[in-house]
Amino acid sequence: MGVWTVSRYLHIHVLLPQRILTMTEKMMIPGPVPVQESVLRDMGSQVRAHYGTEWTAIYKKTVELLKLVFKTQGDVHILVGSGSSGLDAAIGSLTVSGEKIIVGTNGYFGERLRQISDGYGLEVIPVHGALGEPLNPTDFKEAISNHPDAAALALVHLETATTIVNPAAEIATEAKLKDIPVVLDAVSSLGGVPLSMDDWEIDICVSASQQCLGAPPGLAPVAISHRAWEIMNAKPQRNHGWYLNLQTWRHFADEWADWHPYPATMATNNVLALKTGLRSLLADGIDERIEHYTKLALQLREGVRRLGLQPFTPDNQLAPVVTAIYGPEDVPTGEIVQYLFEEHGIMISGGLGEGLRDRIFRVGHMGPMVSKDDIDAVLQGLSQFPQIQGLQ
Ligand SMILES: Cc1ncc(COP(=O)(O)O)c(C=O)c1O
Known part of the structure; x- marks a missing residue:
């Protein structure tokens, strides 16, 4: 040098x-992170069909491993796209243009949640945190009491831009008191920061393959609570089109469960690599x-x-x-x-x-x-x- x-x-x-x-x-x-040799081998293995009984069993096993990491009994779908695709799907699937959404903003990725919400024509109620400070649950309590009609509340768990871990469990507790569903961006935290989706009553939790899950970029695991599905079902006029509409993913997971449980061609090598990354995480x-x-x-x-x-x-x-x-x-x-x-x-x-x-x-x-x-x-x-x- x-x-x-x-x-x-x-x-x-x-x-x-x-x-x-x-x-x-x-x-x-x-993020992204270097990955283990075994994960690389999966990425380099011959391309296979993205459907059929044998492949579907592998996909479903990967979903089961993800549930263990999210700590949820809810559903998990693996969207082909980066973490942002999962966040976009979560917010757009839960809401209808014109509705309010409370968004925690104390850094670059909180701002992204606001931009996604703006993109769907939502009325954003921002809850700011000082740069370098965690979001304050009391500020959310106030925003919720001023806007009890909010259709959702979204925040980042680990704000990667500032390295701040936000008190997601406490903030979710405030939202639950008014029955407001919570979207959590766990792109950089899942598998590396304590997180327990069901215990914290998170409704949609979004992550990405390339950070603490130890796989290459390309997949966005999205975990969805029973309640979130109920809300989506009750709003047939939601914002979303087709690919990033979580209900499309659910439809195929139900209708084509045995052979092709997603709406489009699955990134099979990425799924194999993610499965190996998850097995390693859970083994450790x-x-x-x-x-x-x-x-x-x-x-x-x-x-x-x-x-x-x-x-x-x-x-x-x-x-x-x-x-x-x-x-x-x-x-x-x-x-x-x-x-x-x-x-x-x-x-x-x-x-x-x-x-x-x-x-x-x-x-x-x-x-x-x-x-x-x-x-x-x-x-x-x-x-x-x-x-x-x-x-x-
Ligand atoms: C907290 C957080 N949210 C969202 C994103 C966006 O994820 P992606 O680049 O996979 O779309 C990142 C990326 O690093 C992130 O750290």
């Missing part, structure tokens, strides 16, 4: 390096994985403090799977991201969203492959960045 000079990169404000990672380099962004244990991630988060926090840097959130608010760190004063954090990549072969992420872009950088420590040595490598790399060396 070439010699790092500050002047070479002074002009850099891009968040992501332009070069493609080689297999020997470390990807430590907050969800709690054990969370404990492992938490240790890595603490190791990273302790290490950056030794270097003279500060984590963005206090330790008692840590996210197990991703850590945001303030850069040194006057150093756009894009330069740190670029430096670690160019000089140490480690890909991390910059800040995401207004006010954070050049102030923080984020290190993902999620997925089955991440280890203590990876955190050491990040710390070692950071310690050699010129303006960080000056802090020590």
Whole structure:
């Protein structure tokens, strides 16, 4: 690798390096994550028919494993699309244009929920949280008492942009008091942050294959409560068209249950890979994985403090799977991201969203492959960045 000079990169404000990672380099962004060899083998296996008894049994097994991870007795459908497709399907399937939706917004992905809602012509009642602070259940209580007619309430569990874990269970409890269905974005949290869909009375919980589930991107598992189906059934005039209408998915799961339980061609290799990722997660244990991630988060926090840097959130608010760190004063954090990549072969992420872009950088420590040595490598790399060396 070439010699790092500050002047070479002074002009850099891009968040992501332009070069493609080689297999020997470390990807430590907050999703997607590197996957296990067994998962790669599934992705590389010969394409098979997406229907028939044998394949359908594999698909249904994958759904059963997902239910264990969501901790739900409800239904799970695996949409072919990224996490956002599942969020779009959840909000659009539950609501009718003109209805109100209460949306928690304390970061980039909360804003996305608002944009999806806007896209469906819903009246958004935003509940803001200060950047870097968890959403406050009391603010939701107030919004709900002012808008008891809201058709849904949506929030992000782990706001990946700020690394804030929102108190989803408490907020859902407030919504239940007024019988408002809750949509939870668990794209970055499922399998890496404690989450219990049925106990928390979440109505639609959405995740994605590429983060803590340890598979490549391409699938959006969506878990749906019995009550959510009742609400959808009671609203035949809902917003949705066909593909992202959850009722279409249910129709095929019922009507074609034995041979083709979804409306379109299933991404079979992705499902095989997801199944292997889920088996590995459940074999390790969800709690054990969370404990492992938490240790890595603490190791990273302790290490950056030794270097003279500060984590963005206090330790008692840590996210197990991703850590945001303030850069040194006057150093756009894009330069740190670029430096670690160019000089140490480690890909991390910059800040995401207004006010954070050049102030923080984020290190993902999620997925089955991440280890203590990876955190050491990040710390070692950071310690050699010129303006960080000056802090020590
Ligand atoms: C919390 C959260 N919500 C939604 C998304 C969007 O997911 P996708 O990019 O898979 O559509 C992400 C992506 O990282 C996320 O972290």
